[in-house]
Amino acid sequence: MGVHRLAIIARKETLDHITSKKFLLLLLMLSIVVGIGAINGINDYQGNLERYKSGDSSNIPSPLSIISPVTEAIGYYGFGAIIAIALGFDLVAGEKETRSLRSLLSHPLYRDEIINGKAIGGILALTIAITAVFTLVFAMLLIQGIVPSLYEFSLMLIIWLITIVFLASNFALALMASVIAGTSSNALILTLIILFVLSFFIPVFGAKFTVNTMLGDNPRDEITIVRYYANSEENEEYLERLEDKQRDYNQKESAINDFLSLFSIQSNYSALTGVFAKPPWDCIDGTPILSFNEVINKVWSELLFFLLYPSLFFGIAYVKFMRMDLR
């Protein structure tokens, strides 16, 4: 693999992405959605500031609470995933469909340069998009006269970085589907199905199923009835036992839910950004000063899965592409 050839491909891919109509449309959409999120966040912030000034509330709002609706638009509402998937899904399948892959590979370069160059190019284009929308949000803050401190600014940079990794995961997923599937529309459907499995089937359906099979019925309903009719010593004892059982049940249930939601890229993203950019109602005493250890202790498992996905998806895409039969 030559760095020089890799750089040429990455540069060409980035330019192709950022000059395409698709990219500009998606960026426009993302800016509108993020802009609306930021306006809502600024309104909340200023309302909270008014309340703090008039003494109704003792909580100083943090400028980072404005970022929280922004990350929500990118993560929870899925607009970030769409832009990343739209850039990735036809990278290989599209070249296969138009047969330009053969002429590309007849040039003196290796396959790994192509796939790495495509990945780097896509991630650079996504970085440009995210930097653009974050600059937009920052400009809106400054226009409104909200100037974050240096510490808050560095937290925003961390959120920016996490957002890029989030988009890169979705991009790598689409790239992998693009290598596996024959046509680009099948690649897109495959991407959505994998997203379905990761963000719904395992964390929501799987969690319900696991809770039901492993833990059995929730003692909640029995408690309601027993508590109502409880009138003897014996019943009270039974009720106490049931309540213990309920506590145990709830603990196990939330452990299962927490573990299975690690599989969802989006909920890991929300958990990671939630540590830094808290929603407005959670910002007590301004921006909390966090130590590195504190953060790692809180979200180490989320971080692990969050970083695992892009490497896993890209690894599969790489290996598959290297061995693909392209006749």
Next chain:
Amino acid sequence: MTAERVILIAKKEFNDYITSRRYIALLLMLLIVIGASTYGAFDAYNSELSDYAVSGSTVMDEDGNINSGSACYRPAPINIFRGIVMGLVSYVFGPLIAIAMGFDAITKERESGSIKSLLSHPLYRDEVINGKAIGGILALTLAVTTVFVFIVAILLINGIVPRLDELPGIAVLWAISIIFLTGCFAMAMMTSVFTRTSGMSLIYALIIFFAFAYLAPAIAPSVSGYILGPDPMAEVSDDIPYEEYELLAEDAKGYYTSERVIISGVNHLSIKHNYGEIGRAITTPSVYWNRAIRGDSFLDYAEMGISFEDFMEKLGSNILMMFIYPAVFFGISYVRFMRIDLR
């Protein structure tokens, strides 16, 4: 246009859809999504039933305390159908079946070049697009019917039998669900007529879906804030005289009314919101129709006596919007397809 040729195309399209692997996979996805949310609704039904079981009578225990249960209404089997509404509204994966059926309706034929040979046969373009639309809607009807049969079967296995007077509600929900998915299908078909490749068509369809589904509810508060200005009650301090406070409260009442009107007007733009409103009104009537006094009194769904007029008065505009979506999207794709240059 003759009905015979339209039916021929619709039949062929319908068969193509329901025998494709993609349709089966997406139907399975739909069943999983709706199954999971119905499980939640079923769970809620059971716990409400156990609340209800102990709230039927008020009893005094030996200490003289009066105990009454925590239920505020009697759950009905139709409450469980809320799972269908939640499943279709909460995740993109439910409507995805409709989007996935429509997005390559035209682009696929253009990409493979089969549209040219298709149009060289003695038939008109409007027969092609109408036949494709009818075939797709029939396949969606089959999917929704499968979901409803699946849910009813699970209810029957668990010994819950919907009452006879709930059947009209279930039938309306079935029809509204089909119209909701038809709106998504028509939208995807429209992007399919406008773009050259299937991949781009799907991307645009997803963008339009997200824009229509999520953008309207997200911008509604900003829109009303922009039009109406700040909340008059926001700057009330404790030491103003009572008369002034009265005036302010009067102002605020008008302000909140107009705020509600604007927010609900903007929300009407979202097809998902309209479907959700109608669905909630049908499946959880006790909560929906008494939102203001929820929990204040004991409500029995069966004896609430909501007439057809009440229903139309409150939800007529939502129902109208539900029909406007497929009509507008399909109209645009029809006109565009008739005029498209297919060389």
